[in-house]
Amino acid sequence: MIEIRDIHKTFGHNLVLKGVDLKVDKGEVVVIVGPSGSGKTTLLRCINFLERADAGEISIGDTHVAFRQATARQVSTIRKQTAMVFQNYNLFNNMTALGNVMEGLVTARKVPKKEAEAVSRAVLDQVGLADKCDAYPSQLSGGQQQRVGIARALALNPEVILFDEPTSALDPELVGEVLSVMKAVARKHITMVVVTHEMSFALEIASRVIFMDGGVVVEEGAPQEIFLRPKEERTRQFLRRILPETDYTI
Amino acid sequence: MLNGLFDPATVFIYLPRLLSKLPVTLLIVVTATLLGAAGGMLLALVRLFRTPVLNQAAVVYISFMRGTPIVVQLFLVFYGVPWLLDHVGIDINRWDKLFFVILTYTLNTAAFKAEVFRAALQSVPSGQAEAAYAVGLTRLQCFRRIIAPQALLIALPSLGTGLAALLQDTSLAYTLGIIDVMGQVHAIASGTNRMLEGYVGAAIIFLTLSVALEKGFGRIEANLLIKRHH
Ligand SMILES: Nc1ncnc2c1ncn2[C@@H]1O[C@H](COP(=O)(O)OP(=O)(O)O)[C@@H](O)[C@H]1O
Ligand SMILES: [Mg+2]
Numbered sequence: 001m002i003e004i005r006d007i008h009k010t011f012g013h014n015l016v017l018k019g020v021d022l023k024v025d026k027g028e029v030v031v032i033v034g035p036s037g038s039g040k041t042t043l044l045r046c047i048n049f050l051e052r053a054d055a056g057e058i059s060i061g062d063t064h065v066a067f068r069q070a071t072a073r074q075v076s077t078i079r080k081q082t083a084m085v086f087q088n089y090n091l092f093n094n095m096t097a098l099g100n101v102m103e104g105l106v107t108a109r110k111v112p113k114k115e116a117e118a119v120s121r122a123v124l125d126q127v128g129l130a131d132k133c134d135a136y137p138s139q140l141s142g143g144q145q146q147r148v149g150i151a152r153a154l155a156l157n158p159e160v161i162l163f164d165e166p167t168s169a170l171d172p173e174l175v176g177e178v179l180s181v182m183k184a185v186a187r188k189h190i191t192m193v194v195v196t197h198e199m200s201f202a203l204e205i206a207s208r209v210i211f212m213d214g215g216v217v218v219e220e221g222a223p224q225e226i227f228l229r230p231k232e233e234r235t236r237q238f239l240r241r242i243l244p245e246t247d248y249t250i
Numbered sequence: 251m252l253n254g255l256f257d258p259a260t261v262f263i264y265l266p267r268l269l270s271k272l273p274v275t276l277l278i279v280v281t282a283t284l285l286g287a288a289g290g291m292l293l294a295l296v297r298l299f300r301t302p303v304l305n306q307a308a309v310v311y312i313s314f315m316r317g318t319p320i321v322v323q324l325f326l327v328f329y330g331v332p333w334l335l336d337h338v339g340i341d342i343n344r345w346d347k348l349f350f351v352i353l354t355y356t357l358n359t360a361a362f363k364a365e366v367f368r369a370a371l372q373s374v375p376s377g378q379a380e381a382a383y384a385v386g387l388t389r390l391q392c393f394r395r396i397i398a399p400q401a402l403l404i405a406l407p408s409l410g411t412g413l414a415a416l417l418q419d420t421s422l423a424y425t426l427g428i429i430d431v432m433g434q435v436h437a438i439a440s441g442t443n444r445m446l447e448g449y450v451g452a453a454i455i456f457l458t459l460s461v462a463l464e465k466g467f468g469r470i471e472a473n474l475l476i477k478r479h480h
Contacts, residue, residue, distance in 0.1 A: 050380050076386065084384040090377035094399045104385030107395055149381075156385060 001026050002047075002082075002160050002191065007056030007067065009042055016042045017053065018215040024160065027189035031202040031223070034212035035238055040195040041087075043212070044162045047193075048082050049075045060159050080109075083153035085163045089145040091137040097124060097148045098133040101155045109156075116155075123151040127181045143174030147181050154185065161185070163194040197242055199227065211235045260447040261454075264438060268451045274348070274430040278420050282355035283413060289356065290363025297368050308364070315361030320354070320419050327354040328426055351423045355416065362412055370405035371397060403474050410467030414460050421456075431455055 002024045009017040016039045024030050032040050045051040046067065047058065053067035060081045065074045092100050098120055105116035124133055127147040137145055146166055153161045166182065167175045179201050186192060186205045196202065202209055202223050209226040211219045211234075219232045227243075230236050293312065296304045315323070328350045332343045342349075374397050382392035424433035435448035 048384055050383060079384065079386050082384075084381070086377060086381060088377055090375070090381035092378055092381070092396050094396065094403075103382070103395065104387070107391050108386030108388075152381075152385065 001059075001061070002193075003059045004047065005057045007043070007046060007058075008054045009039070009046055009051065010054055016215050017046070019056075020212070020215070020217055022193075022210070022217075024191055024193060025207075026159075026191055028207040029186045029192045029194065029205050030208050030210060031206040032193065032195045032210045032212055033197060033202070033226075033238070033242075034218075035241075038212045039215045040212055041164050044084065044164050044193065044195060047078075047162060048084050049078060050084075080156075081159040083156050083158040083161045085146070085149050085153050085161060085166050087165045087169050089137070089142070089149045089169075091145055091148055091152075093137050096134050096136055097129060097140070097151075100137070100148055101152045104152065104156050120151070120155050123154045124148070126154065126184070127151045128177075141174060142170045143177045146170065146178045150178075150181055150185065154190075160191040160193060163192065163196065165195050165197075167196065167198060199243065203227065211238065213238065256446045256450075257444075260444065261451050264447050264451045265454070267438065268431050268434050268448070268455060271429055271431050271434040272455065274428065274433075275417075275420050275423075277348075278352055278355055278423060278428075278430065279413070279417055281352050282359045282416060285352075285356040286359025286363055289360030290367055293360060293364035294367035294371060297364065298371060312361045312364055315358050316365075320358060321422050321425055323358055324351065324354045324422060324426055327357070347426050347428055351426055351428050355420065355423075358419070359412070359416055362415075363409070366405050366408040366412065367401065370401035370408075373404055374400045403471070406467060406471050406474070410463060413467075414463050417456065417459055417463070421452075 002022075004020065004022040007017050007020045007022075008015075020039070020043060022030070022043070032043070034040055042051060046053040046056075049070070055068055057064065057066050058078065059065075060078060063074070063077050063081065065078060070078070091097075092103060095103065098117070101120035101124060102113075102116045105111040105119060106113055111119075121130070121133060124130055127150055129144060129147055129151065132140060132144060132148075135144075137148070140148065149166070150161075163182070167178050170178060175198070179198060182192075182194070182201065183205055194201070194206075206223045208220060209223045210217055211226060211230075211232070213234050219226060219230060219235045226235065227239065230239060293308050296308045299305075328347070331350065331353070332341075332345075335342055378396050378400075379392050382396045383389075387395065420430060421432040423430055424436050427433070429437060431452055435452050438448045439445045
């Protein structure tokens with residue numbers, strides 16, 4: 001289980017997160033939606049300490065940490081229990097697909113090479129890339145690169161995987177292969193927090209949808225409730241923009 | 251006395267005498283390259299992390315080294331460093347001239363390499379570093395495993411050019427009285443009144459080395475690129 005309480009983050013004079021709470025149970029898939037600039041990426045980056053939040057606390061498993069005071073050791077403990085899938089994949093260009101997946105295990109966790117390789121080959125197989133182990137990122141399509149990104153996260157066997165718009169940099173015809181890998185991951189009851197505007201994914205897979213705007217959670221609930229019967233005006237406005245067809249049903 | 255301004259056969263008589271001083275030239279080049287690379291990397295990191303005070307000092311240092319002729323630097327180091335150290339009670343006036351020459355070329359190389367390294371390190375997308383931290387790598391591990399290998403590949407052509415330039419630049423070390431390849435040319439010239447043959451001999455040596463360097467770097471780069479399939 002992962003719980004975040006009252007997280008705040010400011011960039012200069014820009015209040016980006018104004019007290020967000022987030023609770024995700026084991027095996028849950030939480031989808032976060034919201035307009036561009038509402039702080040979704042910042043929230044995920046703060047959870048993983050790629051950005052240092054100004055206030056708030058996080059609990060993952062048995063670890064409880066105040067963002068601001070977290071020591072290097074606590075940061076590393078939290079990072080061990082979280083993994084991140086990036087919008088732009090961010091694969092290591094000097095390593096093969098296999099190397100990318102093994103890196104965290106071998107260099108950070110000191111897992112013996114043989115063992116790490118076996119684990120890595122298995123997760124690459126899981127994302128359908130068993131035959132691409134020796135390919136470098138530049139030899140892979142965007143969809144394949146993102147699937148390596150997901151394998152890299154899976155290999156670490158984290159408490160939660162954070163996805164930041166994993167399909168928004170992809171050509172439309174490549175979105176499907178990544179979504180189906182993500183659905184397969186979800187079916188294994190791996191805890192996921194996913195920022196995405198892919199409604200099909202949210203409706204089919206999400207346990208809960210959170211709508212963020214202006215650095216706060218405006219509304220949350222089951223996918224059908226948020227998408228089909230939103231209570232807040234801001235949520236309706238946002239949905240009208242990303243789902244033009246709802247215009248006609250009003 | 252030999253006849254005419256230029257006698258090709260004499261070149262081959264001088265060549266072994268020039269080659270006997272090649273180790274001195276190579277000592278300068280190799281030492282300055284290795285120490286200069288270490289210094290250049292430090293300067294690049296100081297610049298990249300915008301270390302207070304040191305960053306400004308590095309900027310001034312780098313523009314000075316890149317903006318003044320190497321001959322000027324040779325004399326400034328040869329006379330200036332002992333003078334400065336004399337003020338703090340250290341006497342290095344009697345140290346070998348070669349020490350000051352190597353020091354100058356090292357300081358000069360460090361400045362040029364600093365900018366090469368900085369540009370190369372900056373050109374590795376920062377998202378890869380974030381991904382590295384996210385999978386648990388420390389800053390040092392990230393630098394060693396992800397950033398440095400990619401930066402090195404990007405820097406390789408510039409490093410090759412820099413090495414060739416350094417080799418040529420050593421031709422001014424004779425101004426401090428060092429007997430390297432060029433020093434030997436001048437020694438022969440003043441002893442025999444024959445100028446051209448020595449210079450042609452030096453040209454052959456420098457050209458051979460430059461071409462070999464270029465080929466060598468080309469091969470290293472090709473190997474790395476094939477391995478990485480860019
Ligand atoms: N490193 C940063 N420095 C300054 N401002 C930032 C930084 N990262 C994000 N921001 C600002 O924070 C706000 C929220 O950004 P972000 O979290 O990326 O939103 P979203 O992912 O919802 O589009 C934006 O106004 C953005 O300009
Ligand atoms: Mg974003």
